[in-house]
Amino acid sequence: MRLAFKIATRFLKSSKGQTALIVLGIAVGVSVQIFIGSLIQGLQKSLINKTVGNSPQITISSTKADKLINGSDEIIDKIESTDNRIKNLSVTTDIPALVKEDNQNYSVLIRGMNKDDSDKIYNIKKRIYEGREPKYDLEVMIGKELKQELGAKIGDEIQIITNNGEVNTVTITGFYNLNVASLNKSWLITTLENAQNMFSLGGDVTNIEMQVTEVFKADEIAANIESKLNNNYKVDNWKAQNEELLSGLKGQSVSSIMIQVFVLIAVALAIASVLAITVIQKSKQIGILKAMGIKDKTASYIFLFQGLLLGIMGAILGVILGLLLEIAFTKFAINPDGTPIVDLYINYGFIVLSAFIALASATIAALIPARRSSKLNPMEVIRNG
Structure with missing residues (x-):
């Protein structure tokens, strides 16, 4: 095998232009695969982060008439022991109400949150662009769009009308922007x-919210939680509420895989074609080597080693080109504020897999010329020149 490797190396060096062309072809295929695959994965991760990264992925609510959850601490203890993939548990009290301003009523949702626990889910502290969080009784924060409609300023007082007709006057302490106009x-x-x-409400809450370590397993985790609770509680998860988003993500993944498969097929066919031509070009040398005693298996190994070496060089160059394409994309495809449209996402496992697949494809593609070389008759090759 050492002899076959040396001959394969010499063949590649003797046709440097042809070798460089094959390596470049493999590199382009690998770089396209890495770029498209990483781009799709980065886009999906960005979409998930924007849609459910700063929101609860599982929510427990009450099915009772008053919509209240009694004894939330006991329920939380039960939930935490159900699945170790649960994190960032928080409780909220959500009450619909009306804001009365200048003889106009605005439908709103009063969201009572445990400041520290809820911030781990919603990241609200970083979304406050003016003022501060509520600290004392009858203090609230309002969102950017509602601020504009009300023409509100820090320290303004607004009237809140509850469902039972009770009126409360609250003070605005800050403004936030969740980047979702409806919220x-x-x-x-x-x-x-x-x-x-x-x-x-005493100590009662309306929702128990949480995030999970495995976002795409949220439905499975929600089912585990629901099995531990009675019929007084409803367990929702983000996957059930975002079926269209999941369908789009699946479509992206399928299209990405199809593109990558066709790129690999094209690369493999190109390698097989070029090496098959090489067999014809080098048939006289192979015939002489066989006449000197080289076995058919060794002749086959020559082209297998050629495929392997070409695959290694093409994969290395392809990985470098793919990473450069990713970096360039994040520099040129940017939003008006200068941030990348899709954040740089490097999945080392995917990159290694892409390089390995290219290497395997190049080696497999060499099987056809390898088999052909083993069948060459040295006397006929030498006689026919």
Whole structure:
């Protein structure tokens, strides 16, 4: 095998232009595969982060008439022991109400949140662009769109009308932007205790929210939780609420895989074709080597080693080109604020897999010329020149 390797290396060096062309072809295939695959994965990750990364992935609510969850601490203890993939548990009190301003009523949702726990889910602290969080009784934050409609400023007082007709006057302490217009327009965020006191709920809450370590297993985890609770509770998960998004992500993945498969097929066919021509070009040399005693198996190994070496060089160059394409894309495809449209995403496992597949494809593609070389009759080759 050492002799076959040396001959294969010499063949590649003797046709440097042809070798460089094959290596470049493999490299282009690998780089396209890495670029498209990484781009799709980065886009999917970005979409997931924007849609469910800063929101609860599983929500427990009450099916009772009053929509209240009693004894939330006991339920949380039960949930935490159900699945170790659960993280960032938080409780909220959500009460629909009306904001009365200049003889106009705005439908809103009072969201009482436990400041520290909820921030792990919603990242609200970083989304406050003016003012501060509510700290004391009858203080609220409102969203960007509602601020614009009300023409509100820090320190303004607004009237909240509850479902039972009770009127509360609250003070605006800050403005937030969740980058979702419907939420910015409807959520009035306050402390959990303030919401509970405002609506005389005692220690009851309306929702238990959580995130999970395996986002795409949220439905499975939700089913585990639901099996531990009675019929008074409903367990929702983000996958059930975002079926169209999941369908789009699946479509992206399928199209990406199809593109990558066709690129690999094209690369493999190109390698097989070029090496098959090489067999014809080098048939006289192979015939002489066989006449000197080289076995058919050794002759086959020559082209297998050629395919392997070409695959290694093409894969290395392809990985470098693919990473450069990714970096260039994040520099030129940017939003108006200068941030990349798709964040740079490097999946080392995917890159290694892409390089290995290219290497395997190049080696397999060499099987056809290898088999052909083993069948060459040295006397006929030498006689026919």
